[in-house]
Amino acid sequence: MRKHFLILFLALIVVNTIHSQTRGTKVGYIDMEYILQNVPNYTEATVQLEQKAQKWKQEIETKKIEINKIKEALAAEKPLLTKGLIEERELEIKFLENEMLDFQQKRFGANGDLILQKSVLVKPIQDQVFTAVQDIAEAKRYDFIFDKSSDLTMLFAAKRFDISDQVLRVLNRAEKREELTKKQIAAETAKESREDAIADNPLLSERQKILDDKKAARDSIVADRKLVQEKKKAEFEERRQKMLSDKEDKKNGTVSAPTIKGDSKESTSNAEEAKSTADVTKQEQIDVRAKTIEDRKKMMEDRKKALEDRRTKILQQRDSIKKAREEQLKLKQ
Numbered sequence: 001m002r003k004h005f006l007i008l009f010l011a012l013i014v015v016n017t018i019h020s021q022t023r024g025t026k027v028g029y030i031d032m033e034y035i036l037q038n039v040p041n042y043t044e045a046t047v048q049l050e051q052k053a054q055k056w057k058q059e060i061e062t063k064k065i066e067i068n069k070i071k072e073a074l075a076a077e078k079p080l081l082t083k084g085l086i087e088e089r090e091l092e093i094k095f096l097e098n099e100m101l102d103f104q105q106k107r108f109g110a111n112g113d114l115i116l117q118k119s120v121l122v123k124p125i126q127d128q129v130f131t132a133v134q135d136i137a138e139a140k141r142y143d144f145i146f147d148k149s150s151d152l153t154m155l156f157a158a159k160r161f162d163i164s165d166q167v168l169r170v171l172n173r174a175e176k177r178e179e180l181t182k183k184q185i186a187a188e189t190a191k192e193s194r195e196d197a198i199a200d201n202p203l204l205s206e207r208q209k210i211l212d213d214k215k216a217a218r219d220s221i222v223a224d225r226k227l228v229q230e231k232k233k234a235e236f237e238e239r240r241q242k243m244l245s246d247k248e249d250k251k252n253g254t255v256s257a258p259t260i261k262g263d264s265k266e267s268t269s270n271a272e273e274a275k276s277t278a279d280v281t282k283q284e285q286i287d288v289r290a291k292t293i294e295d296r297k298k299m300m301e302d303r304k305k306a307l308e309d310r311r312t313k314i315l316q317q318r319d320s321i322k323k324a325r326e327e328q329l330k331l332k333q
Contacts, residue, residue: 026140026141026143026144027142027144027161028136028161029162030133030145030146030148031148032129032147032149033149034164035164035171041125045121049114049121056107056113056114060100060107063096063103064100067100070092070096071093074090128174129167129171132167132170133145136170142163210303210306213302217295217299221288225288228285228288
């Protein structure tokens with residue numbers, strides 16, 4: 001029994017080793033600066049810290065101006081002062097300069113308030129980023145994940161290995177979930193799974209982009225149609241109100257005979273105007289239809305181009321995978 005268990009254990013180790021060698025090393029990287037710039041809490045706190053730094057700089061500048069004024073006054077009064085008074089003034093200036101330098105060092109030195117407050121500000125977000133990176137690494141089986149903005153020298157890094165956006169999604173999701181109910185969390189989790197699947201698969205990303213472009217084109221066409229309809233409705237309402245007003249005037253007897261004749265001419269003019277408006281509306285409908293056909297044609301061309309690009313990309317990926325396998329076979333031989 002022990003012998004069978006030992007053989008099974010060794011077999012599992014061998015299979016795991018072969019699988020690891022076949023899978024290859026999976027490497028990714030993040031850009032900490034990019035992540036921090038896109039975290040709202042950090043951005044707001046950075047603005048507040050920058051305002052403090054500007055205030056400290058103004059205080060230092062004010063101290064410099066005061067010291068310069070004292071120096072200028074001493075230079076002007078020096079011929080009239082005794083040696084003892086001159087030395088006293090010089091000691092006062094030296095004291096003020098040292099005080100200013102101490103203040104500058106306290107605020108902007110290596111261990112100054114600015115550096116300390118920055119580290120206090122960054123530390124919680126860094127901890128969240130490291131946790132998110134560990135979760136992503138375990139879930140997607142990364143072997144190494146580097147920080148592009150650290151002291152590590154990266155001479156080249158392909159964009160497809162950048163998981164900074166994935167980390168940002170994890171941070172934003174964690175912040176949103178604190179305000180959601182259980183049902184909303186379940187719906188959000190399903191949505192997150194779809195987003196991750198699209199982000200991890202280039203083909204799905206391309207397809208999603210095409211669908212988004214189609215939706216944008218459809219929304220634009222619907223908005224144009226709605227605008228035309230609203231314009232037609234406004235013109236119709238204006239004509240209706242005018243007709244009701246004329247009818248009310250006739251009913252009240254406020255229109256004289258000559259005026260009625262004038263109204264006849266005006267009615268003819270209104271009829272011609274209505275006909276002209278109808279012609280304009282018809283032309284607008286033709287223009288909208290032509291625009292719709294043009295948009296559809298452009299959409300089809302974009303889709304065809306996207307499919308061609310995707311096909312080229314797939315072929316390139318296949319070639320690169322084939323070359324990588326050939327190189328691995330050569331190395332094994």
